Amino acid sequence: MRITTIALDADDTLWQNEQFFRLTEQRFTELLKDYTDAPDLTDRLIASVTKNLQFYGFGMKGFALSMVETALEVSDHRVPGTVIAELLAAGRELLTYPIETLPYVDQALESLQDRYRLILVTKGDMFDQERKLAASGLADYFAAIEIVGDKNAQTYRRIFARHTEGPEHTLMAGNSLRSDILPPLEAGAYAVYVPHDLTWSYERADEPENHPRYARISHLGELESAIARFEATV
Structure with a gap:
């Protein structure tokens, strides 16, 4: 045996690994602070990531898409395209950390x-x-x-x-x-x-x-x- x-x-x-996702979460809240007064942005993001596991699976792609989805939801779709672009860039950056x-x-x-x-x-x-x-x-x-x-x-x-x-x-x-x-x-x-x-x-x-x-x-x-x-x- x-x-x-x-x-x-x-x-x-x-x-x-997780520390880089935490840094990206911080970047997410910084980018959204001028477009929503929601006090639980990180919780909203994690809920979206968890919900989307069945569609996107685990990893940076699903995380990036969930950031965009959450940004649109908490801002009532008022978040500008420039912020969406920065969120996607933050997701891509997860592929560059040492x-x-x-x-x-x-x-x-x-x-x-x-x-x-x-x-x-x-x-x-x-x-x-x-x-x-x-x-x-x-x-x-x-x-x-x-x-x-x-x-x-x-x-x-x-x-x-x-x-x-x-x-x-x-x-x-x-x-x-x-x-x-x-x-x-x-x-x-x-x-x-x-x-x-x-x-x-x-x-x-x-x-x-x-x-x-x-x-x-x-x-x-x-x-x-x-x-x-x-x-x-x-």
Whole structure:
């Protein structure tokens, strides 16, 4: 019953991501301040992004379109074309931020690759995720890369069937309880939560208390110790 495959999330697990969306949210509120007195602009934007996931999926394209939609709604369509253009430019700028890997990532992957098959499981826009992976310099660590539209138990079962010896031999690690922890546990795998200081509200959920295949660590440098604890119990 040894764990043989480690699946890893990308955004805010391997590299910084959410902080750039927060900067774009600030830019959004600055651009709209002269056209609406709505006190909850950020909440309105996030509600629009969440609503539009079913149409645009995750990533910067859906975020940019949701900024435009929200700007029109809160201003009663009074916002000028120049502001719309600046919002779209702010969305495009999300594709230009440098990729900054998080602490312990390189050391952890270097160590893990000698004992485990590593696969990357990330969601979002295909072009953007491929760009970030290439810029990170981490692609060579992974035996397989899966960029998916959403992460649920069915998605993980498909990925585990394709790339692993089965969920009972697989561990998923990531910063989102909703996407990286609860679905793989439901699919029968192990899961390790690596919290990030900035996490989108959509990705939050309650931790699975006292689950035998669940662990929480502070950073990826502690992942091998968590794996050892799991393996000691089987």
